[in-house]
Every structure is written in structure tokens, then in C-alpha cells.
Amino acid sequence: MSRPVGLAGGKSDGSATNPGIGPFGKPATRRGTEAWMLGFAAVIMTAALVLVEANQEQELTLAIVWYGLAYFGVFLIAHLAVRRWAPYADPLILPCVAVLNGIGLVMVYRIDLALAAKAEQAGHTYTGDAPKQVMWTAIALALFLAVLILIKDHRTLTRYGYTCGLIGLVALALPAVLPRSLSEVNGAKVWIKFGFFSIQPGEFAKILLMIFFAAFLVSKRDLFMSAGKRVLGMELPRARDMGPIVIAAGVCLAIFVLQKDLGPALLFFGVVLVLLYVATERFIWVLVGLTMFGVGCVVAYSLFAHVQQRVANWIDPLATYDDPGGGYQIAQGLFGLGTGGVFGTGLGSGRPETVPSANTDFITAAVGEELGFVGLAAVLMIYLLLSMRGMRGALAVRDTFGKLLGGGLAFAIALQVFIIVGGVTKLIPMTGITTPFLSYGGSSLLANYILVALLLRISDAARRPRKPTQPRQQQPAIAEQHTVMVQAPESPGGKS
Amino acid sequence: MNTPLRRVGLAMLAMMALLLANATYIQVVDADDYRDDPRNQRVLLEEYSRERGQIISQDGKILAHSKKTGGRYEFQRRYPNGEMYAPVTGYYSLRYGSGGLEHAENEVLAGNDPRLLVRRLSDMFTGRDPRGGHVRLTIDPKVQEAAYEAMKERGHRGAVVALRPDTGEILAMVSLPSYDPNQLASHDGRKQERAWFRWNCDPDGDKGCKEHNNPMRNRAIQEFYPPGSTFKLVTTAAALENGATKDTRVESAASVILPGTRTPLANFGGAPCPGSTLQDALAHSCNTAFAKLAGQLGADKLRETAKNFGIGMDDLEIPMSVTPSGLGELGSEAELYQAGIGQRDVRLTPLQDAMLSATIANHGMAMRPHLVKELLAPALSVLEPVEPEELTGEPALSRHNAEVLRDMMIKSEQNTLGAGPYSHLKIASKTGTAEHGANPKQTPPHAWYTAFAPYDDPKVAVAVIVESGGKHGDLAATGGALASEIGRLTMKAALEEGQ
Numbered sequence: 001m002s003r004p005v006g007l008a009g010g011k012s013d014g015s016a017t018n019p020g021i022g023p024f025g026k027p028a029t030r031r032g033t034e035a036w037m038l039g040f041a042a043v044i045m046t047a048a049l050v051l052v053e054a055n056q057e058q059e060l061t062l063a064i065v066w067y068g069l070a071y072f073g074v075f076l077i078a079h080l081a082v083r084r085w086a087p088y089a090d091p092l093i094l095p096c097v098a099v100l101n102g103i104g105l106v107m108v109y110r111i112d113l114a115l116a117a118k119a120e121q122a123g124h125t126y127t128g129d130a131p132k133q134v135m136w137t138a139i140a141l142a143l144f145l146a147v148l149i150l151i152k153d154h155r156t157l158t159r160y161g162y163t164c165g166l167i168g169l170v171a172l173a174l175p176a177v178l179p180r181s182l183s184e185v186n187g188a189k190v191w192i193k194f195g196f197f198s199i200q201p202g203e204f205a206k207i208l209l210m211i212f213f214a215a216f217l218v219s220k221r222d223l224f225m226s227a228g229k230r231v232l233g234m235e236l237p238r239a240r241d242m243g244p245i246v247i248a249a250g251v252c253l254a255i256f257v258l259q260k261d262l263g264p265a266l267l268f269f270g271v272v273l274v275l276l277y278v279a280t281e282r283f284i285w286v287l288v289g290l291t292m293f294g295v296g297c298v299v300a301y302s303l304f305a306h307v308q309q310r311v312a313n314w315i316d317p318l319a320t321y322d323d324p325g326g327g328y329q330i331a332q333g334l335f336g337l338g339t340g341g342v343f344g345t346g347l348g349s350g351r352p353e354t355v356p357s358a359n360t361d362f363i364t365a366a367v368g369e370e371l372g373f374v375g376l377a378a379v380l381m382i383y384l385l386l387s388m389r390g391m392r393g394a395l396a397v398r399d400t401f402g403k404l405l406g407g408g409l410a411f412a413i414a415l416q417v418f419i420i421v422g423g424v425t426k427l428i429p430m431t432g433i434t435t436p437f438l439s440y441g442g443s444s445l446l447a448n449y450i451l452v453a454l455l456l457r458i459s460d461a462a463r464r465p466r467k468p469t470q471p472r473q474q475q476p477a478i479a480e481q482h483t484v485m486v487q488a489p490e491s492p493g494g495k496s
Numbered sequence: 497m498n499t500p501l502r503r504v505g506l507a508m509l510a511m512m513a514l515l516l517a518n519a520t521y522i523q524v525v526d527a528d529d530y531r532d533d534p535r536n537q538r539v540l541l542e543e544y545s546r547e548r549g550q551i552i553s554q555d556g557k558i559l560a561h562s563k564k565t566g567g568r569y570e571f572q573r574r575y576p577n578g579e580m581y582a583p584v585t586g587y588y589s590l591r592y593g594s595g596g597l598e599h600a601e602n603e604v605l606a607g608n609d610p611r612l613l614v615r616r617l618s619d620m621f622t623g624r625d626p627r628g629g630h631v632r633l634t635i636d637p638k639v640q641e642a643a644y645e646a647m648k649e650r651g652h653r654g655a656v657v658a659l660r661p662d663t664g665e666i667l668a669m670v671s672l673p674s675y676d677p678n679q680l681a682s683h684d685g686r687k688q689e690r691a692w693f694r695w696n697c698d699p700d701g702d703k704g705c706k707e708h709n710n711p712m713r714n715r716a717i718q719e720f721y722p723p724g725s726t727f728k729l730v731t732t733a734a735a736l737e738n739g740a741t742k743d744t745r746v747e748s749a750a751s752v753i754l755p756g757t758r759t760p761l762a763n764f765g766g767a768p769c770p771g772s773t774l775q776d777a778l779a780h781s782c783n784t785a786f787a788k789l790a791g792q793l794g795a796d797k798l799r800e801t802a803k804n805f806g807i808g809m810d811d812l813e814i815p816m817s818v819t820p821s822g823l824g825e826l827g828s829e830a831e832l833y834q835a836g837i838g839q840r841d842v843r844l845t846p847l848q849d850a851m852l853s854a855t856i857a858n859h860g861m862a863m864r865p866h867l868v869k870e871l872l873a874p875a876l877s878v879l880e881p882v883e884p885e886e887l888t889g890e891p892a893l894s895r896h897n898a899e900v901l902r903d904m905m906i907k908s909e910q911n912t913l914g915a916g917p918y919s920h921l922k923i924a925s926k927t928g929t930a931e932h933g934a935n936p937k938q939t940p941p942h943a944w945y946t947a948f949a950p951y952d953d954p955k956v957a958v959a960v961i962v963e964s965g966g967k968h969g970d971l972a973a974t975g976g977a978l979a980s981e982i983g984r985l986t987m988k989a990a991l992e993e994g995q
Contacts, residue, residue, distance in 0.1 A: 337519070338523065338529065338531045350538070368519065376523070377519065381512075388509075411508060415508075417511075
């Protein structure tokens with residue numbers, strides 16, 4: 001896999017040997033491909049909605065037309081925005097997001113129907129989440145546009161590195177220090193309530209902190225790699241160079257752990273580790289990080305009862321089925337996945353609502369039940385495609401900050417999917433976290449659209465032809481900005 | 497910087513590969529375990545969203561059907577006259593699963609049977625709701641009702657089984673005390689729970705448990721009892737098959753000593769036998785005669801004849817599985833003596849006891865007893881009829897010997913209390929009074945009656961057991977006094993058919 005990614009890096013570098021370049025040296029924007037793929041996503045989404053209605057024996061109501069149009073409108077606007085403000089962006093990223101968001105909307109709507117029917121029998125009323133999710137998607141689109149329009153060049157973000165870091169930390173810490181009445185929803189103290197709606201600032205802090213770490217690491221990269229003492233064959237950076245990053249990471253982890261929010265903690269830790277590794281090119285950091293992680297796990301396991309419970313639920317959810325806080329939810333998810341089998345029960349024909357929080361943490365169990373292993377595998381492949389395309393942009397872009405941020409963002413998507421889907425399918429202990437684009441929840445959706453806008457921006461920069469045209473093309477890829485070395489011509493997309 | 501980025505890309509690939517491998521494990525390899533876990537409500541919800549087939553009697557009377565509820569579980573099982581038919585239908589409960597025929601024929605009733613597949617596919621294309629197939633039973637409601645009411649109004653515990661001798665069709669299967677399966681089919685969890693507790697709790701261990709005498713135990717096929725004198729039919733059949741005739745002279749003393757012991761084995765009432773032939777001995781049910789006969793025959797010959805009556809068969813299903821009847825060890829002559837009169841370790845189910853009479857009525861050939869007449873598709877077309885079948889393929893006794901034994905049973909019936917008013921039914925019978933318990937002389941005996949009628953063209957065979965001296969726990973209870981009337985009423989109902 002690394003080979004095609006590498007080739008991709010070369011391809012978008014703008015060298016004369018590249019076949020993807022037009023006769024006048026201008027690379028194709030490939031926006032047509034994106035339009036087609038988006039159309040395909042819309043067809044999938046519409047077909048899925050119709051299937052749900054048919055299997056639930058609902059009449060084809062105006063509601064679906066409304067959902068369909070809203071969906072169509074959102075991605076039409078997104079596509080036009082990309083055409084206008086990031087014309088060279090990767091053509092597959094947006095369609096991947098569109099399919100995932102579409103499947104998410106359909107599943108949320110489908111679980112609404114089931115919960116509404118259940119509530120009706122019990123004599124309650126249930127207000128669906130799907131309309132809210134559509135509204136969040138629209139707001140997410142607005143943020144997406146804002147990022148594309150305001151951030152013309154991702155490198156400008158390096159100037160706001162420390163600002164981003166500070167805001168991120170404050171946002172992360174805010175729910176922990178606010179009184180419960182303003183910050184607690186369903187027992188989780190990770191929210192900020194604004195009257196009629198609430199957001200989880202942690203979702204946004206994740207991106208802000210990644211910008212900070214990337215900017216910081218890029219600016220100190222030389223120092224990490226040269227000035228330091230050798231200890232046990234490993235070059236340790238000086239404490240004053242490492243200080244800010246260690247402090248920031250430590251504070252973040254502490255906040256997550258105090259909030260018992262293990263999923264985001266894991267995600268954050270993994271992303272920081274990867275950023276460190278990519279920036280320093282020293283694999284030893286990964287080893288050090290993993291060792292720390294292992295020690296942390298053991299300590300957390302011996303200290304916290306809730307961690308022990310999670311581990312017990314992971315080892316055998318059926319055994320702890322009846323315990324308070326036990327494996328009931330995971331077992332229900334597994335029952336759903338097992339009942340779905342290879343081909344699933346069909347959209348609208350399963351019983352995904354029997355799993356608690358079916359439309360948030362356990363939405364992949366719902367997908368696996370109704371679309372089967374085949375559907376779940378397809379969704380995972382789309383995630384892989386999405387994060388790989390993001391990674392490809394990072395490989396191809398010429399500046400180190402872009403590489404670091406792009407790589408980090410792409411990895412964040414993959415790791416988040418791994419954490420939540422692994423938890424649902426009992427691969428790893430369950431740590432609650434949202435499923436990007438699929439699960440119901442405004443903050444997650446907004447944050448992930450911002451993330452995707454940044455990825456598009458970086459991939460656009462990677463393929464955009466450089467302004468001084470012919471003469472510069474003869475030259476090998478030359479360092480820009482913070483770079484250190486000039487690389488040999490045979491790897492044009494390589495170190496820059 | 498691209499090398500580490502590529503490696504991170506590889507790591508992402510590896511994570512997805514792990515997820516896919518794990519999902520394969522959960523959804524393909526282990527899927528069945530999760531799907532079939534009893535805590536997985538999906539299977540039940542699915543089952544309850546389908547209209548389960550009906551259980552109907554031979555003449556089409558509905559014994560169990562499904563009714564739409566409009567609730568989360570779409571259909572609820574209903575049992576008109578549930579208590580009377582509970583031993584036949586069994587139950588179908590959300591919490592407690594299913595029992596009896598509901599369990600044994602679940603595949604057809606639920607619509608999962610492969611024979612219903614074509615129909616299921618066509619339902620899928622035509623968009624009709626899939627439904628289960630129906631089961632038509634051999635039960636004759638008139639016979640069932642007569643037997644049930646006869647037992648119930650006398651306040652007895654026990655069982656009645658009525659068979660058609662030439663086909664093995666079960667016309668009635670009654671077990672008392674009974675239970676109302678509607679309570680278990682309720683969709684109200686607490687109602688189910690209370691009913692289950694009332695009928696299954698342990699009176700010694702569970703708090704708030706009242707004595708209930710196991711109403712959910714189907715005494716006709718799940719419980720075995722010492723058959724007492726009704727077993728003399730088997731002993732006589734074995735003797736006849738091994739050269740005896742009705743005029744063979746047999747022991748007539750009032751009492752014999754069990755070989756190798758000092759324990760006496762006495763006739764009922766302690767008197768000598770009024771006659772000295774085999775025929776007299778059966779007519780008067782003389783214990784000493786049959787004890788000695790069994791001793792002379794030996795274990796092998798007795799077992800051989802018993803086998804072709806069905807005793808000892810351990811895989812009989814009607815389609816519910818029937819507890820095997822047996823003769824015990826028969827290790828010593830003393831045991832043989834006692835087994836010859838249906839005591840010691842001889843244990844028969846009431847169904848098996850009815851099969852004794854049915855076999856003799858069918859000229860010595862035992863027919864496989866069965867409860868299901870045919871399986872029907874949802875639209876009532878026949879999926880599979882059940883054909884009468886010989887039980888072992890070998891007669892328990894020859895046609896001639898069967899007639900000899902029949903004549904003896906006719907004499908026996910004439911000597912039985914209350915036979916007079918039913919003489920027009922032309923009954924051939926044998927009663928039994930079986931001792932049981934740790935202290936047999938102080939425990940009210942089980943009263944037995946097995947018979948068939950009419951003797952010149954048998955249409956019905958029955959067995960009746962009244963447990964432990966009946967309602968009043970009478971120590972002096974006998975088969976003739978307690979059980980025979982119930983058997984006769986049952987046969988009367990069966991013979992009225994078509995008249």
C-alpha cells in the first residue's frame with residue numbers, strides 16, 4: 001500500500017513526467033470525478049431510505065423527500081464550494097464523507113422509527129433525532145465553507161499554533177470546571193449547555209490541539225533532531241524544547257482521565273504519538289509512548305473500578321451481562337451483529353433499537369445487523385479510503401506543517417474508527433467515542449467537517465500547480481520554509 | 497518525513513484489517529452462538545411477529561391459535577379450554593420457552609420447517625406476512641372431554657390415555673392436575689412469572705410456595721408408575737407364547753414365599769384363588785399364580801414379550817418424547833415373582849399401559865402411538881400425513897393367543913365392579929391396584945384400569961390411572977372401584993362417534 005501512496009505523492013508533485021498533467025503542465029482538477037461520485041452517494045442514500053420505508057411498511061412520506069433534498073443540497077453546496085475554493089483537492093474525500101454521512105442519517109432515521117414505535121406502545125412520545133441530525137449537517141456545512149473560505153493556505157495556521165493550543169486546552173477543561181447544571185448530560189460531564197442545545201467542546205479541542213502540536217513540532221523540529229544528549233543510543237531533546245508539548249499532552253490526558261472519558265483520551269494519545277514520530281522520524285518515540293501507555297493501562301486498571309469493569313466486559317460480556325455497568329450493552333451489540341450475519345437482515349428489518357445507544361456509540365452494531373458483515377466491511381473500507389486519501393494529500397504536500405497536520409488528521413479518523421468499532425465488536429475494551437460522520441451528535445459532526453475541510457485544503461495545496469511555472473519545473477522539489485535538507489531528485493515527493 | 501507517514505498509513509491499514517478480521521469472527525464464525533443466545537430478543541421478536549400456526553383436533557376444533565395483540569410482540573398464543581388440553585398442546589411462553597407439542601412441532605408451527613420453504617419464498621415476493629403451518633392432531637375432543645371431566649369431577653389426580661388399537665392414534669391424553677397454558681402465554685412478564693412459580697416452585701425450599709402436585713408434568717407420558725395387576729396381561733401373554741393355554745393349571749395358594757427370602761407374597765384379600773386355571777387366575781387377578789408363572793418363564797422370555805408391547809423402548813416420540821417404561825433388573829427369582837404381578841421395579845407410563853390393551857385388541861401387534869395426524873401448510877393443504885406404523889414389526893403375541901387373552905379379559909371385566917351398566921359396550925379389561933412408596937401398606941395404592949372395546953371389533957383402548965387412592969387417599973382403593981368407571985366413560989364417548 002505504501003507504494004501507491006508514494007506514487008501518488010510523485011504524481012501530484014507537478015513534475016513533467018507525471019501522466020496526470022495536461023498538455024500545458026496544469027494538472028486536472030478532477031472535480032468532475034467528485035461530482036459523479038457524489039451523485040453515486042446520493043443514489044445510495046436515496047435507495048437506503050426507500051428500503052427502510054419499505055421494510056418498515058411506512059408509506060413514502062414527504063419526510064423522506066425532505067431528507068433527500070436536504071442531503072442533496074448540502075453536498076451540492078459543498079461540491080460547488082470545493083470547485084471554487086479548493087479546485088485541486090482530492091476528488092474522493094468528499095464523496096466518502098457523503099456516503100458515510102448518508103448512511104448515518106438513514107440509520108439514525110431508521111432507529112427513530114423503531115424507538116417511536118416502541119414509545120408508542122409504552123404510551124410515551126418520542127421525538128426523533130434525525131431532523132436534528134439534518135440540522136447539524138447543515139450547520140456543519142456552514143463551518144466547512146467557513147474553513148475553506150477563511151483558510152486560503154493551511155500554512156497560515158502555524159502562526160496561530162499557540163493560540164489554538166490555548167483555546168483547545170481551555171475548551172477541553174471548561175466542562176470539567178463548569179457547574180454540573182451547565183456541563184452534564186446523561187452523567188457525562190463533557191458538555192457545555194447553551195439553552196436549547198449543547199456541544200462537546202472536546203471534539204473541537206481535538207483539532208485545535210492537533211494544529212498546535214503540528215505547528216510546535218515543526219518549529220522545533222531541528223532542535224529535536226540535533227541539539228540533545230545521547231542516552232542509551234537515543235538522542236533526547238532538551239527539556240526546554242520538549243516542555244510545552246509534554247505539559248500540554250499531560251494536562252489533556254489528565255482532563256480526559258478525570259472525566260472518565262477514556263475513548264477521547266486514547267485517541268488523543270495515539271495522535272500525539274504519531275505526530276511526534278512523524279516529526280522526529282524516530283521510531284523510538286513510538287516505543288517510549290507505547291511503554292508509557294502500557295504502564296498507564298496497568299495503573300488505571302489497578303486504580304479505577306470502572307476500568308476493571310470495562311476490561312471484564314471486554315473479556316466476556318456474556319458473563320458480566322447482568323452486572324450493573326456490565327456487558328449488557330456490548331452483548332446486545334454482539335447479538336445484533338451475530339443476527340445480521342454475513343448479509344444482514346436488510347435495512348429496516350432488524351431490531352437495532354434493542355441495543356442501548358444504538359444511534360450513537362453502537363451505530364456500527366446497527367449497520368452490522370441490518371447490512372451484515374458485507375455492509376460493515378464496506379463502511380470500514382470507506383473509512384480506510386477516506387483516511388488513506390487524507391494521508392496521500394499529506395505525502396504529496398510540500399511543506400512539513402501540511403504533512404504533519406494532514407497525516408495527523410488522517411490518522412485521527414482511522415484511529416477513532418478503530419477505537420469505537422473495535423469496542424463494539426469486542427476487539428478492544430469499549431471506550432465511548434463517536435463514530436465519525438455516522439453516529440448521531442452535533443459536535444462530532446461539526447468537528448469532523450472541519451477536519452475534512454482541512455484535509456481538502458491540504459490536498460488542494462498538494463496538487464495545485466506552483467505559480468512560477470516552466471523554469472521551476474526543471475528543478476527537483478526544493479525545500480520550502482522550515483525545511484532542512486534538499487532531497488535527491490529520484491524521490492520528487494519525498495522529504496522536502 | 498514521508499517514510500514515517502507511509503508507515504503510519506500502513507498502521508491505519510493494519511487497524512482496518514484487524515477490525516475486518518474481528519468482524520468476520522463475530523459475524524460469520526461465531527454468529528450462530530450470538531443469534532441463538534436465549535438473551536437475544538431478536539429471535540423471539542421475529543418469532544412473535546409471525547402468525548404461529550394452529551393446533552387443531554382430528555375434527556378441526558381449535559386447541560391453540562395466535563391472536564393479534566397490537567403490542568410489541570405482535571401475536572399472542574391462545575388456548576381455548578387450556579386446562580383440558582394442556583397435556584396435548586403444551587405451552588408457548590415468552591419467558592419460559594415452549595413445552596409439549598408446541599415444542600415438538602415448533603418448526604412447522606413457527607413456519608421454519610423446510611417443507612414450508614417454497615411458500616415462504618412466495619410470501620416474500622408477494623409481500624404477504626409469513627405464517628406458520630398448522631398441526632392436525634389425532635385427538636377426538638369428545639373422548640378427551642369425557643375422560644377429563646370424569647377425572648375432574650371425581651377430584652382425582654392421574655392420567656387417562658385412549659388409543660385407536662389398529663392405528664395407534666391417540667384419541668385422548670388427559671393428565672390431572674392440569675394447568676392453564678394461557679397464563680404462560682400472557683405477554684405480561686409478571687403474570688407468566690407468577691403462574692410458573694405456582695406450578696413449578698419447590699414447596700420445601702421456596703418461600704410462599706403452596707403444594708401444587710406438579711400440574712405441568714404430563715403424567716400420561718412423562719411419569720411412570722408400578723402397573724400392578726394390569727401387568728399380568730404381559731405375564732399371561734408371555735406364558736401363552738411359551739406354550740401355556742387358558743386351561744393350564746397354575747398356583748392357587750393364598751400365599752407364596754418369595755424364593756430365597758422369608759417374605760410372603762399374598763393374594764389380594766389373602767384368600768386362595770377361586771380357580772386353578774390360567775383363565776381363572778386372570779379373571780380373579782390371583783397374585784400367587786402370576787408370581788410363579790413369571791418365575792417359571794424367567795427374565796428373558798418375560799422381557800422378550802414385554803419388548804414387543806413397547807416396554808423398554810427408549811426412543812419413543814409421539815412426537816413429544818415418552819419416558820421409557822421398563823421391567824427393572826429382574827436379577828433374582830424373588831424379583832421375577834414380584835415383577836410378574838407388576839410390582840418391584842416394573843414401571844409403565846399410562847400410555848404404555850394403554851398400549852397393552854391396544855396391542856391385544858389389534859391381534860397382538862402393537863402400533864406406534866402418535867398424536868399428530870397431519871401437518872398442514874398455512875393455507876390448510878396437507879404437507880405430510882402421518883401413516884400408521886407397527887411399533888417393532890414383531891407381534892407381542894400370536895393372533896390366536898391374542899384372542900385367548902381377549903377372552904380372559906372379557907371374563908375379568910365381568911368380575912369388575914360396576915361392569916353391568918356398560919355391558920352393551922362389549923368391554924374386555926384388566927384392573928390393577930399398585931402398591932408404591934417407602935411404606936406400601938400405609939400408602940394409598942394407585943388404581944389402574946386398562947381395557948378395549950368392543951371386543952369383537954376393537955375401536956378404542958384405554959388406560960386409566962388414579963394416583964394414590966384418588967381424591968380421598970383411600971388405603972383400600974382398587975382399580976375396579978376407582979378407575980374402571982372413568983375408563984368406561986371414556987370408551988363410551990369414543991364409541992358414540994359417528995352414531
